[in-house]
Amino acid sequence: MAGKAPEIGDIPQPATESAGASALRCIAALTLREMGTRYGRRPGGYVWAVLQPLGIIIIIAFAFSLLAKSPALGTSFLLFKATGMLVLQTFNALGSNVGRAMNYSRALLFYPRVCWIDAVIARFLLNTLVSLTAACIILTGIILFEDLKTVLDWDRIFLAIALICALGFGVGCLNCYLFQRFPVWEDIWGIITAPLFVISGVLFLYEDLPPFAQNILWYNPIMHITGLMRDGFYPVYSPGYISVAYTAACALVPMVVGLMLLRQYHRDLLYR
Numbered sequence: 001m002a003g004k005a006p007e008i009g010d011i012p013q014p015a016t017e018s019a020g021a022s023a024l025r026c027i028a029a030l031t032l033r034e035m036g037t038r039y040g041r042r043p044g045g046y047v048w049a050v051l052q053p054l055g056i057i058i059i060i061a062f063a064f065s066l067l068a069k070s071p072a073l074g075t076s077f078l079l080f081k082a083t084g085m086l087v088l089q090t091f092n093a094l095g096s097n098v099g100r101a102m103n104y105s106r107a108l109l110f111y112p113r114v115c116w117i118d119a120v121i122a123r124f125l126l127n128t129l130v131s132l133t134a135a136c137i138i139l140t141g142i143i144l145f146e147d148l149k150t151v152l153d154w155d156r157i158f159l160a161i162a163l164i165c166a167l168g169f170g171v172g173c174l175n176c177y178l179f180q181r182f183p184v185w186e187d188i189w190g191i192i193t194a195p196l197f198v199i200s201g202v203l204f205l206y207e208d209l210p211p212f213a214q215n216i217l218w219y220n221p222i223m224h225i226t227g228l229m230r231d232g233f234y235p236v237y238s239p240g241y242i243s244v245a246y247t248a249a250c251a252l253v254p255m256v257v258g259l260m261l262l263r264q265y266h267r268d269l270l271y272r
Contacts, residue, residue, distance in 0.1 A: 026114050030105060030122035049134045053089050057082045057138065060203070072205045073234045074150070078142045083233050084202035084226045086135040087160065090128075091168045091222055092193060097127045098172025099179045099189070102262075102269060109270055116266040117259075120176060124169050132161065139233075156232035163244070164225045166251040173258030180269040201226035206241055214241070221250040 061077035071080040098120060102109065105119040143150070178185040197203075200222040206214060217223050224247045227239040262269075 022113060023115065023118055026118040027122045027125070030108070030114075030119055031126050034104070034122065034126055049130050050137050053085060053134060054138050054141075057085050060085070064203070072208060073230060073237055074148075076142065076146050076148055078146065079139070079148060079233065080230075081202065082138055082142055083230050084200070086131075086138065087164050087226050087229050088196060088200050088202055088222060090131040090135065090164050091171075092196070093127050093131050094124065094165065094168025095171040095175060095193070096189070098123050098169060099175025099186075101172075101176055102180055102266070106270060109266075116262055120173065120262070124172065128165055128168075150233060151235050153232040153235070156228055159244070160225050160229040160232060163228070163247050163251065164222070166255070167221055167225070167247065170251040170253070170255030170258065173262065174254040175258070177258055177261040177265070177269070180272060181265070196220075196222060199223070205230075206239065221247045 057078060061081045064071070064081070065077045071077045073080055101119045101123040102116055104123070105114070108114045109116060109119060142148070175185070175189060179189075199217055199220055201217075206217065206223060206227055209217065218241060224242045224244075227242050228244075230237055231239055231242070
């Protein structure tokens with residue numbers, strides 16, 4: 001006996017993937033792609049993410065050890081410079097690499113399933129993971145190598161990490177629009193960020209500056225985060241100039257502006 005032909009409604013339909021699951025798959029795929037292209041094809045790969053900042057820290061620490069008998073805090077020149085240098089390096093990595101997210105993934109953004117925000121988040125996650133892993137290895141290595149006895153304030157350390165990641169992401173979102181809309185901005189950005197090594201508290205303490213310099217550098221949010229990070233590593237250090245609210249505002253303003261501009265003009269940027 002011939003069976004009844006199934007109607008269209010009786011045929012099982014393939015399950016449709018939710019928007020959230022699709023976005024997670026895109027972010028994971030973009031992250032893995034960059035891991036392979038950026039680190040997998042270069043001799044040494046991820047090792048350079050540790051060796052490069054470590055080399056800079058060692059050179060700076062050695063140079064300052066010739067000029068002074070002891071650092072501004074504690075007894076280790078390496079730890080003092082590392083707590084400032086790694087904060088600045090994380091900001092520079094996020095601000096620049098997140099800013100190039102759309103340009104890096106331009107070819108993939110023409111696919112309907114790949115969204116511009118996926119490319120931005122993927123770059124942020126990978127660069128944050130690499131920067132924080134390198135910082136953890138370097139700081140742990142310094143403490144063990146020099147046998148330093150210190151009590152870590154993890155609340156202050158994690159707050160500093162959260163703020164520098166938010167600041168780097170916020171500036172990176174704004175740069176992502178500006179790098180595409182105004183290509184010359186990438187060169188200007190390199191000029192603007194060059195003095196940050198000197199004015200962000202990497203080499204000195206905020207309290208050791210004259211009042212005139214303090215009044216100017218207080219408006220540099222990285223200076224606040226550097227002080228917050230050192231507050232977590234040095235129990236005897238208690239900086240009074242830190243404003244978490246100001247630093248958070250410096251992160252949120254470019255983040256909101258950048259995301260709004262990207263949401264409005266991302267299609268135009270792809271065809272430039």
